[in-house]
Amino acid sequence: MKILVCVTSVPDTTTKITFTDNNTKLNKAGVQYITGPYDDYALARAVELKEQSGASVTVLTVGEVDAEPVIRKCLAIGADDAIRVNADPADAYFVAEQIAAIAKENNYDLILMGRESIDYNGGQVHGIVAEMLGIPSISPVMKLDISGNTAKMTREIEGGKEDLEANLPLVLGCQEPIAEWKIPNMRGIMTARTKPLKVVQPTGQETLTKVASYELPAPRGAVKMIPADQAETLIQLLRTEAKVI
Amino acid sequence: MSVLVFVELDEGKIKKSSQEAIFYGAKVAEMMGTSATAVVVGGADQGELATAGNFGATKVLHAADSKLNEPNGMAYASVVAAAAQQEGAKVVVLAKSSLADAMAARLAGKLKAGLAANVIDLPELSSGFRVKRSIYTGKAFAFTDLTADTKILAIKKNTIEVAETGGSASVEAFSPALNDGDFGLKVTNTEKATGDVLLPEADLVVSAGRGLKGPENWGIVEDLARALGAATACSKPVSDLDWRPHHEHVGQTGIKVSPNLYIAAGISGAIQHLAGVNSSKVLVVINKDPEAPFFKSADYGIVGDVFEVLPRLTKAVQAL
Numbered sequence: 001m002k003i004l005v006c007v008t009s010v011p012d013t014t015t016k017i018t019f020t021d022n023n024t025k026l027n028k029a030g031v032q033y034i035t036g037p038y039d040d041y042a043l044a045r046a047v048e049l050k051e052q053s054g055a056s057v058t059v060l061t062v063g064e065v066d067a068e069p070v071i072r073k074c075l076a077i078g079a080d081d082a083i084r085v086n087a088d089p090a091d092a093y094f095v096a097e098q099i100a101a102i103a104k105e106n107n108y109d110l111i112l113m114g115r116e117s118i119d120y121n122g123g124q125v126h127g128i129v130a131e132m133l134g135i136p137s138i139s140p141v142m143k144l145d146i147s148g149n150t151a152k153m154t155r156e157i158e159g160g161k162e163d164l165e166a167n168l169p170l171v172l173g174c175q176e177p178i179a180e181w182k183i184p185n186m187r188g189i190m191t192a193r194t195k196p197l198k199v200v201q202p203t204g205q206e207t208l209t210k211v212a213s214y215e216l217p218a219p220r221g222a223v224k225m226i227p228a229d230q231a232e233t234l235i236q237l238l239r240t241e242a243k244v245i
Numbered sequence: 246m247s248v249l250v251f252v253e254l255d256e257g258k259i260k261k262s263s264q265e266a267i268f269y270g271a272k273v274a275e276m277m278g279t280s281a282t283a284v285v286v287g288g289a290d291q292g293e294l295a296t297a298g299n300f301g302a303t304k305v306l307h308a309a310d311s312k313l314n315e316p317n318g319m320a321y322a323s324v325v326a327a328a329a330q331q332e333g334a335k336v337v338v339l340a341k342s343s344l345a346d347a348m349a350a351r352l353a354g355k356l357k358a359g360l361a362a363n364v365i366d367l368p369e370l371s372s373g374f375r376v377k378r379s380i381y382t383g384k385a386f387a388f389t390d391l392t393a394d395t396k397i398l399a400i401k402k403n404t405i406e407v408a409e410t411g412g413s414a415s416v417e418a419f420s421p422a423l424n425d426g427d428f429g430l431k432v433t434n435t436e437k438a439t440g441d442v443l444l445p446e447a448d449l450v451v452s453a454g455r456g457l458k459g460p461e462n463w464g465i466v467e468d469l470a471r472a473l474g475a476a477t478a479c480s481k482p483v484s485d486l487d488w489r490p491h492h493e494h495v496g497q498t499g500i501k502v503s504p505n506l507y508i509a510a511g512i513s514g515a516i517q518h519l520a521g522v523n524s525s526k527v528l529v530v531i532n533k534d535p536e537a538p539f540f541k542s543a544d545y546g547i548v549g550d551v552f553e554v555l556p557r558l559t560k561a562v563q564a565l
Contacts, residue, residue, distance in 0.1 A: 013497050013517045017384040037498050092360060093353065093393075118497060120380050120387075122362045127318075127350020136319060136429050139347065142491065152433075156492055157343045158445055160437035166430045176491070176498065208359035208393035212375060215386040217523065223530075223540055228549025232561035234529065237545065239565070242527045244506040245449065245473060 001055040001146070001168075002106065003046045006099055006113035006125070007039040007074055008089070009067040013118065019214045026214070035070045038114025038140075042172070044179035045144055046112055047078035053146070056080050058106070062089040062098045068197070075192035076184030082197040091207035092120075096128035101203040103133055108169060110151070115140035115173035123173065130171035138164060139173025247282045247304075248274040249334035251325050252297060253342060254289055261446055262340035264300045268407045269367070269400055270338040271301025276370055277336070282306060283414065284328045286321045287313045291416050298414030300407060306332075306419035312428070318347025320427035326355040327421035329395070337397045342445065349399045359391035362399040363501075365524070382497045382520035402445065403503045403526070444493060447476035449506045450525075452495060454480035454518075456511015456532065456551050460488035465555040466510065472562040478502065480512045496521035510551045514539020531555070 011017070012032040020027045035043070046057045059079040061067050064086065071082045085098040103111060111130075116123035123139065130137030142161065143154035146168075153164045156175070184192070226234050238245045250270035252263040259267075271281040283302040285294055287309070294305045308324045325348065329337055337352060339345040341363065353360040363379040365386070374391045379401060444450065451470040457463065463477075470477045477493060484494035495502055497517035507525035511532060512518060519542055522528065530543040531554050540546045547554055 011381070013520075015381075016516075017381045019385070092350075093357075096354070118382055120362075121382055121501075122360070123346055124350040124353060124360055124362060127347065128354040131322075131351045131354025134426065137347070137351070138430065140343075155343075157435070157437065159441065159443045159492055160435065160490075161492065162432050162436070163434040164430050164432055208353075208357070208391065209361060210390045210392055212388045212390050214380075215377075215388065217383070217386070220528070220542060220544060223543045223546045225540075225546045225548065228547055228554055231547055231549065231554045231557040234545055234547060235558060235561040235565065238506065238527070238529070242506070242544065244527050245562070245565075 001049070001053070001110065002108045003049065003055050003057045003110045003112060004103060004106070004108040005039070005043045005046045005057060005059045005074070005079065006111065007043065007059055007061050007070060008036040008114070008117040008119070009033045009061065009063050009070040010036050010117055010119045013037065018216070023213045023215060033066070033070060035073060036114045036117050038116060038118070038175050040181050041176055041178050042112035042114055042174035043074055043077060043079065044182045045174060047182060048179050049146060050078065058083065060085070060099060060102060062087055062095045064088060071197060072192050073184060075195045075197070076188040077182045078188065081195055084197065084199050085202050086199050087202040090211070091209050092122050092124040093128060093208045094206060096125050096132060097204060097206070098202055099125065099129045100132035103129065110168060111171040112174055115175045126171045126173040133171070135169050135171060136166050137171040137173070138166070140175040141172045142175060142178055144172065144178055246279045247332045247334055248277065248279060248336045248338060249325065249329050249332055250281055250283045250302065251337065251339045251345060251348065252283045252285050253340070253344060254285065254287070254293070257290060258293060259296060260340070262342060262402055265402070265405060265407055266338050266340040266400060267297055267300035267302050269405045272367055272405065273336055273338065276367070280304070282332055282334070284308070284325050284419070286324050287316070294416045295413045298412035299409050301410055301412070302414045305414045305416045307416055308419045308421065310420065310423060312423060315432065316344050317427065317430070318344055319351060319430070320423060322348040322351035322355065323424050323427055324421055326352055328419060329356060335395050339397070339399050341399050341401055345399060349397055353397055356395045356397070357393060358395035358397045359393035360397040360399070361389050361391060364398045364400045365404050367405065379524060383501060383523045384520055401503055401524070403505070442474065442476040444476040444478055444500055444502060447502070448504050449473050449475035450478050450502055450504045451475045451508045451510070452478035452480070452512060453483070453510045453551070454512030455482050463489070465552065465559070469508070469555050469559045469562070472559045480518055509539060510555055512539060513537045514542060
């Protein structure tokens with residue numbers, strides 16, 4: 001089985017987001033980059049499938065050279081090889097086109113990625129890739145088992161979950177608890193240095209969206225504290241002042 | 246040229262989030278000098294469909310093929326794409342949901358459309374087509390130009406305040422050719438909480454964290470939620486510990502909510518949790534630790550024991 005895992009390099013979840021250049025660029029000063037947390041789940045499940053039943057795991061990112069530490073970490077966790085499409089992942093359609101182009105050349109059985117990247121939260125790339133390849137996409141997948149040519153999955157829906165079956169190939173957007181995050185061990189880190197990382201140029205330049213500028217949310221006003229022994233006052237305030245109940 | 250709005254039904258009624266999408270679509274149509282057409286896929290009562298007019302749609306296309314009775318993101322996306330072609334629609338609006346999320350991306354692929362997710366305001370049309378969308382899990386906004394000919398907007402809850410128009414829409418049967426390839430997924434089992442308020446749709450949310458000390462103590466959270474007609478939610482540690490199901494987990498890696506009221510009990514307010522809730526209109530924090538960081542982001546705060554405060558709040562709501 002051939003598995004492609006697509007990952008993003010994103011600011012750590014604890015990052016305080018700010019912008020520079022008149023609110024047109026993310027302020028990268030002091031920002032720690034990590035593998036997208038959802039992508040990490042996808043990778044962990046791919047590596048588990050490889051350990052259980054033998055599969056090749058290729059990791060792919062669309063990103064500039066500063067995304068390479070994230071790729072090396074994926075190799076250290078257990079991916080066999082890596083591809084970096086050397087481009088700014090600015091638009092979901094553009095990113096999907098890069099992934100679809102590589103998938104068409106390599107005939108993967110499974111294409112896994114996070115349900116969404118935690119920077120733009122679009123949650124679109126898996127669906128667009130699947131549409132370009134003419135195969136099903138399922139997201140967010142919380143459980144995945146493969147037997148033969150069939151995938152059995154559990155997907156989260158509003159207020160619950162559903163079990164699904166489909167034939168490979170598939171594109172899946174993953175989330176917890178599909179697998180436990182894996183932490184690279186020393187041997188993994190050492191071997192990752194020599195695993196192949198291929199850098200390719202993007203296919204086409206077409207984007208369908210473009211960010212003009214950014215904005216931070218307006219700060220909330222000062223918190224109004226209510227003594228615990230007058231907790232009932234809160235309900236009155238929510239009704240008469242905030243007018244939400 | 247019309248603006249197309251995908252409309253979802255829940256238990257036979259147009260979902261609240263879809264009412265908002267119709268109203269939003271009608272506003273966009275007005276700005277563009279055209280009208281809004283709703284698309285409904287699957288079995289539905291014709292009278293209920295006509296009520297789409299009350300939110301601003303002039304026409305409803307109803308694809309009622311029995312093969313479409315079960316929600317199917319791929320097949321539904323094909324139907325909406327066919328509707329967009331028939332109507333010559335250059336703008337498609339959906340309210341975010343698990344079904345709409347599955348559809349929006351496939352639609353973008355089919356129509357080669359620029360897609361903006363988590364849109365939180367009406368577009369700005371003075372220089373092209375610019376939308377404001379929430380990014381970094383609610384920590385920031387991006388003003389994004391949709392440069393493709395066709396645009397898809399997935400709007401977040403509470404993006405626009407709905408004003409009912411009193412109108413009624415004409416309902417037309419819509420029967421595009423269905424594509425066998427769209428029916429390759431087999432749903433073998435569905436588990437869904439019934440009777441409860443669904444978290445992503447809820448106007449009011451009562452959420453609790455590790456401060457509740459154990460799943461056996463959730464009764465006081467559920468009591469307040471029931472009294473308010475609110476949905477229940479939880480923090481990531483609570484879901485990780487299996488005290489509550491994952492579909493209640495709110496935060497950066499869980500569900501992002503934007504209700505009118507979010508009450509957080511026994512949640513300290515890690516930045517990742519805050520990210521999932523900070524677009525709520527009013528935030529209430531109840532915590533015994535006065536230093537809990539969540540208080541800094543709250544509108545109202547109570548420093549106190551959740552085991553005493555929550556039951557008092559429930560009683561106060563019941564007395565209203």
